[in-house]
Amino acid sequence: MADEIKKFALTLQKYLKAGALERVEERGSCIWMKVRQGELINACEGSLENGAIFDSAFISSSAEGKNASRSASASRSANPFVAYYLFRVPSLGMMLVIMAQGKEFSALSANLNAAIWDERKIQDLTGLLLQGIPDSRPLIFHPESGMPDKHPVGGKPFIKPKSSDYIIKGTGMEGEFELGVGPVHAGIIEPGHFRVHIFGEQINKLELRMFYLHRGVEKAAEGKSLQEALPMIESISGDEAVANAVAYCHAVEHALGFKAPERSEFIRAILMELERIYSHLSDLGGMPTDVGFSVAASRFAVLREDMMRLNRQVSGSRFLHGMCVVGGVNNDLDKNKLLLINHSLENFTKELERVEQLTLKSSTYLDRVFSTGIVTSSVAKELALVGPVARAAGISCDLRKTLPYSAYPKVPFTESIEKNGDVLARFLVKLAEVKESAKLIKWLISHLPSGALQADLKVPTDEESGRIGVGWSEAPRGACSFLVELTEDGKIRRLACRTASFRNWRGIENLTRGNIVPDFPLINKSFNMSYAGTDL
Amino acid sequence: MLLETLKRAFDYYPDRVSEKSPDPSVREVALLLKQRPLSLFSRSIHVRMVDAGSPNDVELEQQLMMSPRVDAERFGVHFVASPRHADVLIVTGPVTQNMRIALIKTYEAMAEPRAVVAAGDGACTGWPFKGSYALAGDGSVESIIPVDVKIPGNPPNPYELLAGILKAGMLIDKKRKQRK
Structure with missing residues (x-):
């Protein structure tokens, strides 16, 4: 492992509790870091402070793999999900992958605005509730169009939301109009819904509703x-x-x-x-x-x-x-x-x-x-x-x-x-x-x-x-x-x-x-x- | 200088559509144009498109169909903004669960006689996501609304799309005569 990477790993360790960093590995042009579930957010925030740029957040379910080896299956059923947070580290020219295994996770988007869509998508795909997420409306599933029986990742059964309305709020300014456009647009383009809140000609707020083309x-x-x-x-x-x-x-x-x-x-x-x-x-x-x-x-x-x-x-x-x-x-x-x-x-x-x-x-x-x-x-x-x-x-x-x-x-x-x-x-x-x-x-x-x-x-x-x-x-x-x-x-x-x-x-x-x-x-x-x- | 300018001006001319073209899709368009009636007022076809799940490639080809090289407008094909103005609905797919309601509403807003064209492999069969939880029906447009013309291809090129729309136009002519 190169010295720079060791140094980077050492700086990250300062943000974590003792023993929370389970494994650091360099493979290809990636740094793989496995941390304990509770320390995931600390590790992410630490890397953000050290020049890493948020790239994406994914979650995968380890329980449903057909060929999962039997010895590990007991720990897997207790901790059925693996979260991956990807960061670009330009100073090293590498991708940093922070991963953690567990059954409940906290939301990085509580402090990082950029991660909201990623984590809302994770919630929809897995049925997990990420603690502290600022916006927990469904993202990829549209309740009014019907939902699948179970969540695609992990196979948790779907719990129907109380109301099928997707609430989009304006700024609350007096005299504000709401302008809805889409999903079918006038031009030769793809579908998506835009809700524009306008006062006169000026746009006060725009909110998007996408995922009409979610094909799984x-x-x-x-x-x-x-x-x-x-x-x-x-x-x-x-x-x-x-x-x-x-x-x-x-x-x-x-x-x-x-x-x-x-x-x-x-x-x-x-x-x-x-x-x-x-x-x-x-x-x-x-x-x-x-x-x-x-x-x-x-x-x-x-x-x-x-x-x-x-x-x-x-x-x-x-x-x-x-x-x-x-x-x-x-x-x-x-x-x-x-x-x-x-x-x-x-x-x-x-x-x-x-x-x-x-x-x-x-x-x-x-x-x-x-x-x-x-x-x-x-x-x-x-x-x-x-x-x-x-x-x-x-x-x-x-x-x-x-x-x-x-x-x-x-x-x-x-x-x-x-x-x-x-x-x-x-x-x-x-x-x-x-x-x-x-x-x-x-x-x-x-x-x-x-x-x-x-x-x-x-x-x-x-x-x-x-x-x-x-x-x-x-x-x-x-x-x-x-x-x-x-x-x-x-x-x-x-x-x-x-x-x-x-x-x-x-x-x-x-x-x-x-x-x-x-x-x-x-x-x-x-x-x-x-x-x-x-x-x- | 003048020659150069003239040469460049010819560069912007649309393709020649003839039956001797090496491209089979161009030949098909030429044949279809020959079959169309030479009436003065019923030659134009107004098209509304709905993307019900395609990865944007068919849309790009539709845009290029209206570009100066292919220039579908010279054959009377015209894209309109509202289904109320349209004769032909061109749907790209596979149809997703989230787009199902919008697609049905668009189809129902059209006036009779109307024709539906399914463009691309996804719209025809649901390929390559057939069986996915997020598709409506089996993913093909047929399973949601009645389809008159299918254009296979991943994605179909502008001339193939044009041929499909011309076929749909001829179907509408037939439907109109039946109503009289």
Whole structure:
């Protein structure tokens, strides 16, 4: 174990009672820390004070594993749940996983605003009541639409809530109106309910009600083989398919203790950058659309369609589906394809320059986007926002740089950061990222190593059951992380996922306050969160 | 300079839709366009879409269907904001439990004659989440509301979507004639 990690573990120990830290282990680029159940929150708060950033909170049930070894089953039935709190530690370039086994837990969100959705989700999935949680309304289940018989994780029977109303309160200001929008919206977008409390044109408060698209991805993946689960992972969010698949594959590879060959990591990186380009282009085109600047919007749409056609020529799917598999990649990128990508990107960057000029020279456009929907860096830190949203507020949070994965430790890469935090800043960050991605792809192609495409997938039999792995990637919308638990025969026992959208929606709730109603669609588009990625 | 400008202007022209195109989905659209009646006023199809559980990919393809390259508007396909204005309801799936009520309400708000298109593998069969606790019925749109046209694909490309909508438009023509 490296000295820095030992030092970090020692500092954390000061926050805990004697003997509460049961195990510290370094595996892959993760620090695994097992603490006693009662000390979990202290450990989390200690790590937050020492420069760690909250990433996600998951819970899994150890009791229902079919292949749980018999010797441990007695302690498991007494402590049926395992909580995982994930933190990014940029100073070490590692992910910190704090875990504890128990049957009752306290809520971290009592002191950490960012964790509320995570813990409300945990409550819904398991039926546990986290002590001290500031908001215990159901999140993913909508009582009026019917509930399942039992909780998906752990199998506790469902207790029906007393009332099926989901109460959304305004600010209580005199003369305030309530404006409900959704779940079915006017445009070609996904469903979600927005409750806007307005006084005149000004927004006093916005509250979201999401999870209309809750398909039970995490539960559906249970019991599936590693490759069988991939179509589900790719269906978490359409335009983040590769990023999610890569994060999942890394989690599994981490759990099984092997690495994909170098060539496949380079190909994965190329695919992720291709995905970032087309995904960002839809945001870049969306912002002018919502301002009514349809010339720029159309030209961005043409660029996007051309990139999607390139994707199809490269991988056979317009969304790059099916390329990334556990252990490597499915298909090679041969010489002709690489040439095609290079050639298309050259034309693409030229045309992008022209569209950029057109957009950024339009005073009407700039007038609408400048100083609209400001995310301050303090809000971004408080809610642990990720992705272009946080980078537009001056926070360095690109996992390609802070927690490098895949081929990125070797890639020369500059992070694009803006300071203002308004819609324009987000536009500029995304524009800069598209250009950077085009450059990165060229670099990756010219340095593509030769070698195997897939590593042999062997499930080691000598280790104890309950192999766990964590994987992450920088999706177009920001950092996403996956946690997988595998059974002895190499199937999925528990899959947990947190996408960037899940983290960032609460940013929208926060920053629309004080803006006017017509700017709300624009702010929403500048975030462009995935509803499906949030709802899972 | 002038040549360069002209060349770039042609870059923005929509694709040619002909029966000789190498892309089978484009050929299908061309064939369907040939079959449509040449009446002046009944050629437009107004479409309302409901995402009942898709991972956003079909929506992105629908957006691109309206983009200058495919430009479905030139064939009379037009997306509207309210189900009250719509002839065709295009549903993407698999249908989730939480979206079931919204989907039924949207369908019931439409005026007759109407047609429903299920777009994507999820909407047609519930794939890949079939059997999940969070899906309504078996996840397919059929198990919630009657479906007229199915478009398979993960996700279907813009031309496949366009062909499905054109088929639904022809169905509505038939239904209208039966009512007369």
